[in-house]
Amino acid sequence: MEDRRPRFELEHDDGLNAWSVAEYAAGPALKGLVHHYTDYWERTGGFSTRRELPIADGVMIFNLADPLEIVGGDGRTIRLGAGEAFVAGTHLRPALSRSTGEQAGIHIFLPIESVRRLIGVPLGQMTDQVVALDDLLGPRARRLGERLVQAPRAHRAALLDSVLQRRLAETEACAAQAHALRLLRTRPDLDIMGIARDIGWSRKHLADRVRDAVGIGPRSFRRLLRFHRLTKAIGDTPDWAGLAAETGYYDQSHLIREFREFAGMTPSDYLARSMPGGGLIEG
Incomplete structure (x- = not known):
């Protein structure tokens, strides 16, 4: 597996909240289909819940540590363990993410229409919703999550490139x-x-x-x-x-x-x- 260097890394520690983040470019074959990957870790002592504002891009996140709760704009809650992922439909209202401990994950930044191709579901059915990726793609989503948990940080971007390229090749853009x-x-x-x-x-x-x-x-x-x-x-x-x-x-x-x-x-x-x-x- 390719050992990829991050485009940049940032760290923060104020004694109460601490985090680190590394951004990796997606592979050339995914140009226009995936923007980039952000691999993050955090420990929060001053808060447990974030408000996530609506954006015009797709959101897909694999949780790599303690359980994470996500509340969609429709008010429904899903809970993800290590190796599980969620995908968000387009939101017109804020979502919430709730930490239950030390957090780590990898965020796939991609155009919202790439989400449509990856999950094979018309996004008109998912407005203001967050959905577990297992519910959409079945065991292959869980297998990818398990591999991401086990992989070193420097290998995860190449692993995602390989899986996303194969999945997007199964669908055609209009x-x-x-x-x-x-x-x-x-x-x-x-x-x-x-x-x-x-x-x-x-x-x-x-x-x-x-x-x-x-x-x-x-x-x-x-x-x-x-x-x-x-x-x-x-x-x-x-x-x-x-x-x-x-x-x-x-x-x-x-x-x-x-x-x-x-x-x-x-x-x-x-x-x-x-x-x-x-x-x-x-x-």
């Missing part, structure tokens, strides 16, 4: 669907009907195909993309009016309304609960 998603991401100047015309689809067919791939319709997906851009751009002392203009909101009031809708809190609450290195403390 070129027109991929083009529609690309336009939604990169051409905010095009209205929904204009995108449908560009592809040769009706507006309804476009909505159905986008919902199949990402779990929500085109208009909601664009709103989520905008919120995702916003949360990535927030610094320690944000200029909210400036961020509103930069990320596509009408004004600061529009930003605050949508922030409350997606995050379940105000921007000022978000800053108050933010942790070093990213993430939000719940409560």
Whole structure:
């Protein structure tokens, strides 16, 4: 198995909370299908629950240590032991992750449409849900998790590359669907009907195909993309009016309304609960 060096490593220890994270690139054959992998470890003494904000990408995490509880945006809870994984459908509401001890895992960052291909389930059936990967893929998900638990950190990225490449090769991407998603991401100047015309689809067919791939319709997906851009751009002392203009909101009031809708809190609450290195403390 290839011994891969991380693109970067970070550590934090303030005497109460400690964590380390290493980011690994996905292999060249997965370009455009998987962004990267983040291998992490943490011990938390100051909190036990995180609030996970909605994002416009896919989320798949293998737990490698003590049990982890995940609460989806729909309020349902799943519990994962070492070697078990979950996948999240597109969320329009926050999810919660609850630590029950020392945590370690590997987070696979990938486009939401790659999740659709990996699990073989229309994502319109999974909006605001987190689902155990075993329930979707059966024993092969558990076998991969067991191998990840046993593998050294430097080998895990290559192991994931191999398994994900094989699984994605079993499915075919729809070129027109991929083009529609690309336009939604990169051409905010095009209205929904204009995108449908560009592809040769009706507006309804476009909505159905986008919902199949990402779990929500085109208009909601664009709103989520905008919120995702916003949360990535927030610094320690944000200029909210400036961020509103930069990320596509009408004004600061529009930003605050949508922030409350997606995050379940105000921007000022978000800053108050933010942790070093990213993430939000719940409560």
